[in-house]
Amino acid sequence: MSRLFNFLSLRRDFLWLKILFAIFTGLVGAALLHLIIVFSLPQFSQRDAYTRIIAEGESHRFYRLGEQPDRAGLSKEDPMMEMSVCSFDISETPVRLTAPNIGVPFWSLGVFDASSDEIFSINDRTSADHVLDVVVGTPAQLAALRKSLPRGFSQTVLVEAQQTEGYAVLRSFVTHKSVVPVISKFLEQATCAPFQWRTRVQF
Amino acid sequence: MFRVPFLVAIALAIAFGGGIWSTRLALDATIGFGAIKLGSWEAFPEAQTADADPYAKSHRANAGKLLYATAEGLSFTATTDDSGARLSGSCTYQLTGQTPTARFWTLFATGPDGRPPAADANLPSSLNSRMVGRQPDGSLDITIASRARPGNWLASPQQGQFRLTLTLLDTPAAGSSGLIDLSMPAIRRIGCGNV
Numbered sequence: 001m002s003r004l005f006n007f008l009s010l011r012r013d014f015l016w017l018k019i020l021f022a023i024f025t026g027l028v029g030a031a032l033l034h035l036i037i038v039f040s041l042p043q044f045s046q047r048d049a050y051t052r053i054i055a056e057g058e059s060h061r062f063y064r065l066g067e068q069p070d071r072a073g074l075s076k077e078d079p080m081m082e083m084s085v086c087s088f089d090i091s092e093t094p095v096r097l098t099a100p101n102i103g104v105p106f107w108s109l110g111v112f113d114a115s116s117d118e119i120f121s122i123n124d125r126t127s128a129d130h131v132l133d134v135v136v137g138t139p140a141q142l143a144a145l146r147k148s149l150p151r152g153f154s155q156t157v158l159v160e161a162q163q164t165e166g167y168a169v170l171r172s173f174v175t176h177k178s179v180v181p182v183i184s185k186f187l188e189q190a191t192c193a194p195f196q197w198r199t200r201v202q203f
Numbered sequence: 204m205f206r207v208p209f210l211v212a213i214a215l216a217i218a219f220g221g222g223i224w225s226t227r228l229a230l231d232a233t234i235g236f237g238a239i240k241l242g243s244w245e246a247f248p249e250a251q252t253a254d255a256d257p258y259a260k261s262h263r264a265n266a267g268k269l270l271y272a273t274a275e276g277l278s279f280t281a282t283t284d285d286s287g288a289r290l291s292g293s294c295t296y297q298l299t300g301q302t303p304t305a306r307f308w309t310l311f312a313t314g315p316d317g318r319p320p321a322a323d324a325n326l327p328s329s330l331n332s333r334m335v336g337r338q339p340d341g342s343l344d345i346t347i348a349s350r351a352r353p354g355n356w357l358a359s360p361q362q363g364q365f366r367l368t369l370t371l372l373d374t375p376a377a378g379s380s381g382l383i384d385l386s387m388p389a390i391r392r393i394g395c396g397n398v
Binding site: 015018019021022023025026027028029030031032033034036037038039041042045047048049051052067073074076077078079080081083085105106108109110111112115116117118120121122123125126169171173174175176177 | 206210211213214215216217218219220221222223225226229230251252253255257258260261263264265266267268269270271272273274275276306307309311319320321322323324328329331333334368370372373
């Protein structure tokens with residue numbers, strides 16, 4: 001009788017050991033899955049900034065963001081900053097980002113690649129004459145551009161990008177309601193167009 | 204007879220449940236490592252760069268926010284006062300001291316829904332460096348309350364917990380984290396209820 005009892009308790013111990021082992025396996029699996037998700041989320045996320053800016057519409061133009069999230073899910077994140085976004089693809093031609101100096105109190109531009117890593121940033125104080133004039137291109141494009149730099153491009157900032165896709169964010173600071181018209185004009189006049197300089201040089 | 208499938212089910216349930224739960228928790232709770240912490244203020248100067256840690260990259264890919272680049276500015280957020288208690292709309296707070304060197308700054312309170320206040324709100328729900336009056340030594344003294352206050356008043360949400368966001372525009376603090384001696388304004392609770 002006692003031998004039978006011993007046998008049963010042994011069986012039970014084995015079962016508990018097995019359950020413990022299953023829990024341990026589960027925890028190891030959970031840690032592994034945690035790491036896999038964290039490391040791979042940037043690759044498959046459909047909610048990242050670049051995907052949202054692509055969803056705004058066609059690339060190579062600035063889209064103004066409002067206070068309420070638009071259909072792409074983007075909105076202003078500071079009530080005192082007006083912002084515009086533009087997505088670009090420089091696989092064929094570089095992109096030129098321009099905006100005139102019409103007296104806004106502050107502007108800043110951030111250029112990011114498709115994985116939302118910062119490539120370049122500039123603000124009105126670090127630019128020449130407070131004018132925004134930036135050309136983003138691949139190293140090969142910029143090497144060709146530097147070789148035959150057209151007239152009037154001495155103030156242009158040339159930015160090399162390793163990835164061919166990316167986006168730009170242009171911000172302007174609303175110090176007071178009275179500057180809103182100037183800022184609106186500034187953001188409307190900002191361009192984010194493909195830069196066709198070869199055709200001009202050939203003429 | 205069903206012991207082996209039962210054990211496999213336990214292992215799989217813990218692996219998937221635990222893995223997904225812990226990831227969601229980690230991505231919601233923090234923007235990643237590499238925060239600058241000054242009092243109850245917190246900022247992530249490298250969150251938008253290629254040097255960001257995997258958690259920061261994963262967080263920003265999931266949140267889809269447009270982050271400030273280095274030359275643009277740096278956003279500090281605070282969810283607690285200096286004693287460590289959560290900021291509550293039913294309490295009154297006093298924000299005093301200096302901000303790090305910056306050309307401009309903006310300050311606003313975000314309600315429980317996480318949306319920033321409207322720019323044309325009837326109450327002063329957002330302030331900037333051009334608006335506020337300074338102390339004789341140039342330091343700040345801002346009262347944060349849901350009811351009107353004399354002096355510099357930032358309207359906080361009526362009830363519930365809120366979060367303060369102080370964005371420094373064009374600041375050296377964004378570029379060289381930890382190299383300069385930074386100080387942020389202190390957030391002190393004055394009282395709760397009708398004080």
